[in-house]
Amino acid sequence: MDLNWSETQAAMRRELRHWLERNLAEWRAEIGVELSGDTREGFAQQLLWERRLYEAGWSAVAWPEAYGGRDGTLWDWLIFEEEYWRSGAPQRVTQNGIQILAPSIFEHGTEDQKDLLLPRIAAAEDLWCQGWSEPNAGSDLAGVSSRARRVSGGWVLDGQKTWTTRGAFCTHLFGLFRSDPESERHRGLTYLLVPLDLDGIVVRGFGRLDGDEGFAEVFFAEAFLPDDAVGTSVVLGEVDRGWSVAVSAASTERGLLRSPGRYQATVAGLLDLWAERGGAAAMRRRIAAAWMLVDAYRLQTLQTVTTLLDGGDIGSEASLAKVWWSELDIELHEIALDLLGADAELEGPWSKGHQFSLAGPIYAGTNEVQRNIVAERVLGLPR
Amino acid sequence: MRFGLDEDREALRSTARDLLAELCPPAAVRASWTQEPDPAAWRALADAGALAVLVPESEGGLGLDETYLVGVVEEAGRAALPHPLTATALVAAPLGIVDTTATTDLGASGAIVPAATYAEAFLLRSDDGLRLYEADELEIEPVETVDASRRCARVSPLAPGELVTDDAAAVVAAFERGVLGTAAELLGLSHRMLELTVDYAAQRHQFGKPIGSFQAVKHHLANARIQIEFAGPAVLYAAYAMAHGLADSGRAVSQSKWLAGNAAAVTGRAALQCHGAIGYTTEHDLHLYLKRSWALARSWGGADFHADRVAASIGL
Ligand SMILES: Cc1cc2nc3c(=O)[nH]c(=O)nc-3n(C[C@H](O)[C@H](O)[C@H](O)COP(=O)(O)OP(=O)(O)OC[C@H]3O[C@@H](n4cnc5c(N)ncnc54)[C@H](O)[C@@H]3O)c2cc1C
Numbered sequence: 157m158d159l160n161w162s163e164t165q166a167a168m169r170r171e172l173r174h175w176l177e178r179n180l181a182e183w184r185a186e187i188g189v190e191l192s193g194d195t196r197e198g199f200a201q202q203l204l205w206e207r208r209l210y211e212a213g214w215s216a217v218a219w220p221e222a223y224g225g226r227d228g229t230l231w232d233w234l235i236f237e238e239e240y241w242r243s244g245a246p247q248r249v250t251q252n253g254i255q256i257l258a259p260s261i262f263e264h265g266t267e268d269q270k271d272l273l274l275p276r277i278a279a280a281e282d283l284w285c286q287g288w289s290e291p292n293a294g295s296d297l298a299g300v301s302s303r304a305r306r307v308s309g310g311w312v313l314d315g316q317k318t319w320t321t322r323g324a325f326c327t328h329l330f331g332l333f334r335s336d337p338e339s340e341r342h343r344g345l346t347y348l349l350v351p352l353d354l355d356g357i358v359v360r361g362f363g364r365l366d367g368d369e370g371f372a373e374v375f376f377a378e379a380f381l382p383d384d385a386v387g388t389s390v391v392l393g394e395v396d397r398g399w400s401v402a403v404s405a406a407s408t409e410r411g412l413l414r415s416p417g418r419y420q421a422t423v424a425g426l427l428d429l430w431a432e433r434g435g436a437a438a439m440r441r442r443i444a445a446a447w448m449l450v451d452a453y454r455l456q457t458l459q460t461v462t463t464l465l466d467g468g469d470i471g472s473e474a475s476l477a478k479v480w481w482s483e484l485d486i487e488l489h490e491i492a493l494d495l496l497g498a499d500a501e502l503e504g505p506w507s508k509g510h511q512f513s514l515a516g517p518i519y520a521g522t523n524e525v526q527r528n529i530v531a532e533r534v535l536g537l538p539r
Numbered sequence: 540m541r542f543g544l545d546e547d548r549e550a551l552r553s554t555a556r557d558l559l560a561e562l563c564p565p566a567a568v569r570a571s572w573t574q575e576p577d578p579a580a581w582r583a584l585a586d587a588g589a590l591a592v593l594v595p596e597s598e599g600g601l602g603l604d605e606t607y608l609v610g611v612v613e614e615a616g617r618a619a620l621p622h623p624l625t626a627t628a629l630v631a632a633p634l635g636i637v638d639t640t641a642t643t644d645l646g647a648s649g650a651i652v653p654a655a656t657y658a659e660a661f662l663l664r665s666d667d668g669l670r671l672y673e674a675d676e677l678e679i680e681p682v683e684t685v686d687a688s689r690r691c692a693r694v695s696p697l698a699p700g701e702l703v704t705d706d707a708a709a710v711v712a713a714f715e716r717g718v719l720g721t722a723a724e725l726l727g728l729s730h731r732m733l734e735l736t737v738d739y740a741a742q743r744h745q746f747g748k749p750i751g752s753f754q755a756v757k758h759h760l761a762n763a764r765i766q767i768e769f770a771g772p773a774v775l776y777a778a779y780a781m782a783h784g785l786a787d788s789g790r791a792v793s794q795s796k797w798l799a800g801n802a803a804a805v806t807g808r809a810a811l812q813c814h815g816a817i818g819y820t821t822e823h824d825l826h827l828y829l830k831r832s833w834a835l836a837r838s839w840g841g842a843d844f845h846a847d848r849v850a851a852s853i854g855l
Binding site for chain 2: 158159161162231427440443445447448451452453455456459461462524527530531534535536537539
């Protein structure tokens with residue numbers, strides 16, 4: 157047990173803090189009014205930001221330098237996240253590539269796939285969206301029915317994906333397709349890497365709860381996907397065995413997608429709001445309680461990272477954190493709205509953040525499903 | 540940076556766990572509802588050095604810090620050990636009160652003191668600080684409590700006792716150690732109640748299936764498991780912060796108590812609900828742990844008290 161950051165880690169934190177301050181100011185001067193990254197114009201602004209991050213080596217701190225990272229550890233990643241969210245920098249439009257696809261490439265990809273795809277992800281050149289959900293396959297993802305038919309030199313894709321975050325602005329989609337037409341459930345699925353500009357693919361963006369075009373549905377009609385459409389093999393893992401690749405991504409998404417740094421920043425915002433607006437003793441306690449939940453998440457993450465660095469595995473335990481951060485985020489935003497009182501209905505960061513927080517218990521596996529996982533796989537209750 | 544118990548600390552904890560499993564089974568907790576607790580477990584803990592973890596080696600102790608002791612105290616909670624481990628090992632020992640079974644009123648209002656019918660040393664708050672009394676220097680008036688194994692009494696001094704400290708900071712530190720121990724006990728109790736219920740949910744059948752296969756039951760227990768998951772690191776951090784004299788140790792201790800109290804409340808409710816009527820009888824063991832958790836959740840400051848301390852420390 158040693159909770160001191162090393163001198164190198166502390167130095168990285170200082171350097172990053174300084175860099176963020178300067179570069180956020182420069183970027184904001186460059187773009188003018190900062191828009192939501194879930195709109196086309198805002199997405200374009202945030203790409204400029206992503207490129208800045210990449211050029212300074214901050215886009216994927218825990219990756220090897222050869223792939224565009226900084227050779228950092230998970231500790232460096234945690235520090236990065238704390239400073240990043242503290243600085244008020246925008247959400248990461250590269251998140252699906254960096255945090256969900258890339259870990260699967262590291263685990264299941266060929267050397268070629270790593271060499272070609274990872275640097276392009278870090279550099280925000282390829283912008284990936286996730287294609288799991290379909291109109292008839294939500295929580296029950298094994299119900300995927302979009303098809304990939306093997307033909308000479310590639311695959312022919314048919315079907316539909318939906319709820320694809322920022323799909324209308326991305327260049328590529330990763331997801332599961334049924335490659336064995338005779339198969340059922342989680343067998344016979346292949347994890348494919350798909351450029352969205354292929355003939356036969358139509359992407360339609362549409363409004364999320366806050367009205368921004370953050371969702372898309374993706375239609376595949378006899379779309380031909382050449383075997384090397386991404387410059388290397390489009391199959392991640394083995395043909396017909398995509399399920400296990402997808403599962404590893406799901407656990408990453410739940411466990412490390414939302415770092416404590418985000419909620420530390422949100423709770424800091426609540427303290428400012430309290431300083432401006434004040435409130436009754438019960439509200440003061442509620443804020444203190446929320447602060448404790450955030451800090452408990454921070455401490456639990458230190459424990460999780462220690463376990464991972466010791467060679468342990470988080471697996472199903474990731475579900476514990478998923479429920480915690482998602483429910484916590486709603487509470488933080490509801491507190492903010494209550495502090496704002498009648499002003500809460502004004503469009504602004506808190507009302508927008510509140511709407512987004514409400515998605516937390518739905519995406520990355522609903523919290524009902526997470527509780528099933530905790531009960532069955534962590535506690536060992538009978539199915 | 541490394542967050543977690545290393546081998547030495549785990550070894551001490553598992554020693555405590557094993558000996559408590561043997562010497563403080565539910566039957567022993569149950570027996571102490573009607574008579575003074577069997578001293579076997581307490582003696583074994585003393586022999587293992589668990590009561591003197593914080594006592595310097597030069598004085599016959601282990602000379603270790605709170606991060607070693609907290610796991611042992613959690614195990615005492617898991618076993619619902621009736622003896623005053625927190626008071627003796629965490630509160631009294633660092634004040635130089637050693638080789639004795641000590642109890643204290645720092646954690647209670649109205650001077651209700653647990654283990655008062657058999658403790659040898661009493662650490663009581665006084666106008667000038669903390670004072671130490673022997674049993675025969677006090678009027679000890681047993682009271683009936685919901686968890687009778689706590690063997691509580693109202694105590695009032697008949698003599699001046701001995702001044703242990705008149706330093707306000709030392710009084711606060713003593714209180715905070717008690718809070719930390721109580722948080723650790725609550726964590727252990729939560730683990731125990733959850734284990735009992737997971738076992739029961741696998742055995743008990745209704746509608747031709749184990750009740751643990753019903754989603755409502757699963758979700759109750761998942762909620763408990765989640766609360767426990769996030770209270771654990773906070774308790775360990777509080778121990779670390781105290782051991783290293785960190786500036787935020789007072790806050791960390793309050794946070795750990797608040798979270799562990801919450802975990803015990805959620806787990807206790809889930810455990811009782813998922814047992815059905817069998818849990819609602821003193822003939823079943825669950826109540827031993829449940830009632831202890833109720834008492835501890837409101838001792839050494841309840842949820843609001845600790846939330847207020849945290850609020851003040853973060854500038855609210
Ligand atoms: C903001 C946001 C972004 C998203 N981004 C993406 C994306 O980029 N790519 C992508 O592929 N998908 C994305 N999704 C979709 C997300 O993965 C699904 O919404 C999720 O898997 C749930 O599926 P569903 O919406 O079809 O709900 P359903 O599965 O139909 O569930 C409806 C309700 O029934 C409950 N339920 C279902 N099964 C069970 C069960 N076994 N036990 C108990 N309760 C159950 C659910 O918990 C839920 O409350 C996103 C969703 C949101 C809200």
